[in-house]
Amino acid sequence: MTDMTGTIVAKSDQLNADELLPGSRTLEITSVEVRTGDQPVSIHYRGENGHPYKPCKNMRRILVALWGGDGANYIGKSITVFRDPDVKFGGMAVGGIVISHASHITEPLSIALTVTKGRKKIYTVEPLAAAKPAQQQQLDQLPAEWSSWSNEERGYNRASLGTAALVAWWRTLTADERTALEDKKDSEWKPLAAGKDGAK
DSSP states (O other), rough: OOOGGGGGSSSSSSOOOOOOOOEEEEEEEEEEEOSSSSOOOOEEETTTTTTTTTTHHHHHHHHHHHHOOOOHHHOOOEEEEEEEOOOTTEEEEEEEEEEEEESSSSEEEEEOOOOOOOTTEEEEEEESSSSHHHHHHHHOOOOOHHHOOHHHHHHHHHOOOOOOHHHHHTTTHHHHHHHHHHHHHHHHHIIHHHHHHHHH
C-alpha cells in the first residue's frame, strides 16, 4: 500500500483539523460525552481510533440547532466535517474543523454565528446526501451470512475482495476491535488483499 494519510495523523486525544487535509470525513456518531472544562463535549464516532471529535463552541451551537440539546439523540446520526483553512485562533488563520453536512435534516440550515468581536459569519449545513462513497458501497454489498460471522471471518471475506474492501470494513471497527485484530490484519489479511489486487 502507498496510502500516506495514516502518516499525517496528529499525536492528539482528538480529531485534528490537519487530519482532514486529504478531504472531508463523515462521522457516524456512537456516543456523546459532556463534562466541564475548555472542551466540554466529546463526540465518539464509528472507527474513531481514539480521536473523538471535540467541537468548538460554534460547532456545538450548530449541532444544537440541528438536532436539539440532548446529545443522546445524536447517536446513530452522522455529520460531515472538513478543514476550513480560514478558521482563526489568536488572530491567525490556523485552520479548524467545520460541519458541512448532517443527516436527519430535510433542508439546509443557515445560522449566523460570532467569529470575532463584532463580526458574524453565516454557516450553512446541507442535508447529508443519500449517495454513498465507494467505500460505503463496498460495505453495503455484504453476504447474507454476514451478521452471524465473527470479525475474523469478516476480515478474511473483505480481504478476499481486495484492499479497498478490507480498508472500508476496517474503518468501521472500534479501537479495541482493531487492537485485537491488528496482527491478523498485518500478517494474513493485507497480503491476501494485495494478492487479489494484483490478480485484477
